[in-house]
Amino acid sequence: MQREIVIAGFGGQGVLFAGQVLAYAAMDAGKEVTWIPSYGPEMRGGTANCTVIIADEEIGSPLVKHPPLAIVLNLPSFDRYEPLIQRGGALIVNQSMVDRGPKRTDITEVFIPCNEIAEAIGDRRLLNMVAVGALLPFLPELTLQDVEKALEAHLPARHRELLPLNFQALRRGYEVAEGQRSRV
Amino acid sequence: MATLTAPANIVFTRPEGLTEFPTHYCPGCTHGIAHRLIAEVLEEMNVLDRAIGVAPVGCAVFAYNYFDCDFVEAAHGRAPAMATGIKRVLPDRVVFTYQGDGDLASIGMAEIVHAAARGENITVIFINNANYGMTGGQMAPTTLPGMKTTSSPSGRDVETQGYPIRMAEMLATLEGAGYVVRRSLHDPKNIRLARKAIRLAFETQVRGLGFSMVELLSTCPTNWGLSPVEALRFVEERMVPYFPLGDYRVSPAVAQIRV
Amino acid sequence: MARELWKGNEAIAEAAIRAGLQAYFGYPITPQTEVLEWMARRMPELGRVFVQAESEVAAINMVYGAACTGARVMTTSSSPGISLMMEGLSYIAGTEVPVVLVNVMRGGPGLGNIAPSQGDYQQAVRGGGHGDYPRIVLAPSSVQEAIDLVTLSFDLAEKYRTIVMIIADGSIGQMMEPAEMPPMQPLYHRQWDWAVTGKMGRERRVLSSIYLDPYQEEQTNLRLFRRWQEIQANEVRSRAYYLEDAEFVVIGFGTAGRVALSAVRAARQEGLKVGLLRPISLSPFPHQVVAELAQRVSGFLVVEMNTGQMLEDVELANAGRVPLRFYGRPGGVVPFPDEILHEIHALVEAPPTPGEDARLAWLERMTRLGGDGWQR
Ligand SMILES: Cc1ncc(C[n+]2csc(CCOP(=O)(O)OP(=O)(O)O)c2C)c(N)n1
Ligand code: SF4
Numbered sequence: 043m044q045r046e047i048v049i050a051g052f053g054g055q056g057v058l059f060a061g062q063v064l065a066y067a068a069m070d071a072g073k074e075v076t077w078i079p080s081y082g083p084e085m086r087g088g089t090a091n092c093t094v095i096i097a098d099e100e101i102g103s104p105l106v107k108h109p110p111l112a113i114v115l116n117l118p119s120f121d122r123y124e125p126l127i128q129r130g131g132a133l134i135v136n137q138s139m140v141d142r143g144p145k146r147t148d149i150t151e152v153f154i155p156c157n158e159i160a161e162a163i164g165d166r167r168l169l170n171m172v173a174v175g176a177l178l179p180f181l182p183e184l185t186l187q188d189v190e191k192a193l194e195a196h197l198p199a200r201h202r203e204l205l206p207l208n209f210q211a212l213r214r215g216y217e218v219a220e221g222q223r224s225r226v
Numbered sequence: 227m228a229t230l231t232a233p234a235n236i237v238f239t240r241p242e243g244l245t246e247f248p249t250h251y252c253p254g255c256t257h258g259i260a261h262r263l264i265a266e267v268l269e270e271m272n273v274l275d276r277a278i279g280v281a282p283v284g285c286a287v288f289a290y291n292y293f294d295c296d297f298v299e300a301a302h303g304r305a306p307a308m309a310t311g312i313k314r315v316l317p318d319r320v321v322f323t324y325q326g327d328g329d330l331a332s333i334g335m336a337e338i339v340h341a342a343a344r345g346e347n348i349t350v351i352f353i354n355n356a357n358y359g360m361t362g363g364q365m366a367p368t369t370l371p372g373m374k375t376t377s378s379p380s381g382r383d384v385e386t387q388g389y390p391i392r393m394a395e396m397l398a399t400l401e402g403a404g405y406v407v408r409r410s411l412h413d414p415k416n417i418r419l420a421r422k423a424i425r426l427a428f429e430t431q432v433r434g435l436g437f438s439m440v441e442l443l444s445t446c447p448t449n450w451g452l453s454p455v456e457a458l459r460f461v462e463e464r465m466v467p468y469f470p471l472g473d474y475r476v477s478p479a480v481a482q483i484r485v
Numbered sequence: 486m487a488r489e490l491w492k493g494n495e496a497i498a499e500a501a502i503r504a505g506l507q508a509y510f511g512y513p514i515t516p517q518t519e520v521l522e523w524m525a526r527r528m529p530e531l532g533r534v535f536v537q538a539e540s541e542v543a544a545i546n547m548v549y550g551a552a553c554t555g556a557r558v559m560t561t562s563s564s565p566g567i568s569l570m571m572e573g574l575s576y577i578a579g580t581e582v583p584v585v586l587v588n589v590m591r592g593g594p595g596l597g598n599i600a601p602s603q604g605d606y607q608q609a610v611r612g613g614g615h616g617d618y619p620r621i622v623l624a625p626s627s628v629q630e631a632i633d634l635v636t637l638s639f640d641l642a643e644k645y646r647t648i649v650m651i652i653a654d655g656s657i658g659q660m661m662e663p664a665e666m667p668p669m670q671p672l673y674h675r676q677w678d679w680a681v682t683g684k685m686g687r688e689r690r691v692l693s694s695i696y697l698d699p700y701q702e703e704q705t706n707l708r709l710f711r712r713w714q715e716i717q718a719n720e721v722r723s724r725a726y727y728l729e730d731a732e733f734v735v736i737g738f739g740t741a742g743r744v745a746l747s748a749v750r751a752a753r754q755e756g757l758k759v760g761l762l763r764p765i766s767l768s769p770f771p772h773q774v775v776a777e778l779a780q781r782v783s784g785f786l787v788v789e790m791n792t793g794q795m796l797e798d799v800e801l802a803n804a805g806r807v808p809l810r811f812y813g814r815p816g817g818v819v820p821f822p823d824e825i826l827h828e829i830h831a832l833v834e835a836p837p838t839p840g841e842d843a844r845l846a847w848l849e850r851m852t853r854l855g856g857d858g859w860q861r
Contacts, residue, residue: 062490062661069490069663077490078660081516081599100627102747104660104740107821196490283596299596302565303540333512333540361513364521365537377513377525377537386529387537 043098045183046106050091050123051115056170060113061092063174067184067192068096078104089118096183111180113173115139115156132180134173134219152176152219159214165204168211175215179223186216241265243274247291254454256411256444257285260353261292263421267428268295277320278312280305284326285359303334306341309348320431322349328358331367331391338397342437345402349427350439352393355446356465363449367391370468390468394441398474404436406475410443412461425485435479443469488663493628493653494519496664497561497587500635502527505670507556508534510547512566515599516655517589520561541566545573552582553692555680557639561587564605565596574648575614579694583642587651589658592817600817601655601740606794609652610768617706619713620648621720622768624738628662636667641720643675645712652767654790656740656819722765723774727753731760733833734778736799737788738764740819745788748825759829767795775802784808784836786828791815793844808836811843
């Protein structure tokens with residue numbers, strides 16, 4: 043088994059941490075995992091993305107051309123990754139930051155207003171966790187509990203009081219995506 | 227819209243010396259202001275055609291994208307040496323380097339000191355923003371005592387990490403230097419003074435009066451973790467006291483220049 | 486020890502600390518800066534030496550000085566900074582003091598870019614500094630391997646009084662993987678019979694790389710190379726994947742090696758008998774392993790993130806015996822597995838004639854692809 047996930051958005055949207063949460067969850071679940079960020083000379087709020095690969099044997103290439111799964115948190119990332127998703131794959135789209143619908147019919151696209159959901163829960167910064175939650179119905183390798191445990195174990199101490207809200211965000215994302223999936 | 231752009235209504239335009247290339251500098255960073263001042267001066271002196279810039283390694287590594295004149299890109303810290311090579315072969319060109327504090331005062335200390343000591347007829351614009359911007363905010367030779375950076379996480383400890391270097395004062399001791407001053411970019415008044423100094427530095431060069439350098443106190447809101455406005459205040463309140471503004475060397479011949 | 490998620494650069498730093506690193510000297514450069522930043526926090530916290538040098542030239546000479554006292558020392562950098570260290574390395578080699586350094590390579594030459602690259606293979610393996618000196622060069626392909634090789638490096642450097650250089654690339658420095666950190670070794674100053682520590686009752690010692698008398702310098706060169714024979718006999722390392730029944734073998738190190746692993750697995754799924762040899766010690770190179778494979782396989786594919794630098798070592802070992810194909814992505818481009826799979830197909834279906842210039846053939850293919858290669 044090997045599963046690849048790309049997460050992309052603006053710097054500051056929690057792209058890299060969202061990937062790390064998946065990586066921690068996979069590691070704690072006893073799997074092999076790699077997390078690799080894009081890194082550029084721009085130290086300044088440009089685009090950010092990371093690739094997470096979960097497998098049960100030694101991982102070869104840390105990058106993939108056509109991931110089966112991706113989260114896109116803004117329009118440039120949507121434009122960039124939508125054509126690249128493997129046929130039959132799934133794309134989680136942050137509806138709050140895009141102004142168009144899907145262009146592909148051979149993948150599942152979940153549109154979810156991450157910003158609004160995060161704000162309703164009480165903190166805009168949770169938008170990345172909403173998106174991660176929305177990814178999980180498509181990621182059989184990890185359960186919601188795996189990810190919650192990972193957050194509990196690895197969320198930086200200074201954000202600990204946000205843990206319950208993080209759980210809420212994850213679950214909310216999960217429910218919305220699950221709802222949309224069963225309708226497809 | 228049409229009336230807005232009617233010639234009579236235009237009060238501010240891009241100087242000819244700057245290209246239309248979109249800037250990569252962070253919002254609120256004063257690198258952009260320094261670029262503008264240099265471009266204005268080169269345009270005003272009508273030397274854009276024979277100006278040759280030497281870009282550093284630092285946030286200004288892409289300076290060549292912005293100035294509408296010939297440019298080369300130096301290795302980290304070696305811009306004054308490269309400028310020397312160019313100027314010696316083409317003495318009637320206007321050759322300038324644009325360097326950050328890591329580039330000029332750390333890795334490039336030998337090159338800058340010797341270019342000044344030789345009285346090399348080049349102009350150096352030195353951007354002092356108290357850290358290494360491009361690589362993500364490490365300590366620079368100009369980092370203030372106690373200032374936190376990613377490589378001085380508990381604040382610069384002068385016992386183990388030494389004291390800031392005041393470059394303008396240091397280079398002013400060298401007889402080859404014709405014009406060495408420090409200015410700041412933290413408010414309009416100081417920006418105007420900086421522009422004047424840049425003009426004088428280039429005048430020094432075109433008259434063959436030796437090495438010229440303008441040190442500019444500059445912001446790095448991104449790595450300082452401050453808003454642009456807070457960063458300007460930081461320059462005024464914290465940097466200016468440590469790096470006093472002033473003329474550190476104005477040779478008698480340069481003092482005669484009237485522009 | 487439990488597995489933890491480590492970023493490559495931070496893992497390299499912490500592994501060195503656990504190995505009893507007494508002093509670190511470095512200078513910021515992407516994509517290696519996290520090593521310096523980790524050291525800036527951890528070393529003072531542990532009461533050990535950390536200095537951000539004014540340049541890589543200074544850093545390597547600080548390392549040189551500290552190494553002369555017998556201390557465990559290290560520096561790290563990335564390609565342009567490593568170039569600046571070459572003079573110091575030559576002096577270190579000539580003085581025969583143990584030093585560990587890490588090059589997190591990026592695209593070059595010159596300022597190049599900060600993307601992962603393997604462009605410094607020859608610089609690392611063949612020299613870089615002036616004079617006639619060997620050195621150990623190790624290439625990890627994962628975060629765990631980087632940790633293990635850093636730990637090993639200090640022992641090797643001291644055992645052979647030599648330079649050990651680890652060449653990783655930006656992707657290994659920046660990626661996070663689960664890895665196990667070794668326990669903290671006790672910190673102590675080793676007592677060597679060559680170290681300069683102040684004579685304090687013993688005969689005085691001098692450490693230098695100057696031998697004005699050419700005959701004496703000749704003896705030094707011979708001594709270095711006798712030691713090198715020992716290193717070649719004992720310190721060759723490589724990792725084999727699916728080699729038992731392999732008819733074709735892909736050879737690649739570091740990141741190129743692990744990307745090739747994905748391609749080799751895909752080829753296996755298609756029923757092709759393909760294996761992978763991943764050299765870990767690039768100097769000494771596993772020439773023997775390649776030579777033995779050349780006795781029994783039908784072809785090699787060498788994959789690198791450069792224009793064919795390790796290729797020359799493989800060619801040396803292969804000695805024209807089996808057909809050899811080369812695939813490289815220089816300049817900071819990381820190949821994708823499908824490109825390598827395509828190359829495997831080409832090798833299997835139409836092996837080049839032995840003795841054909843593999844690099845030239847590759848260059849022609851790249852040119853035909855429009856200079857853009859497989860993809861941007
Ligand atoms: C030999 C070498 N060492 C290190 C680097 C990495 N590097 C790039 S920019 C930079 C520091 C730039 O800081 P500064 O000169 O203060 O300019 P700023 O970015 O703040 O404008 C460093 C260390 C390099 N490119 N080459
Ligand atoms: S990192 Fe700092 S110096 Fe560089 S462009 Fe941004 S604000 Fe300016």
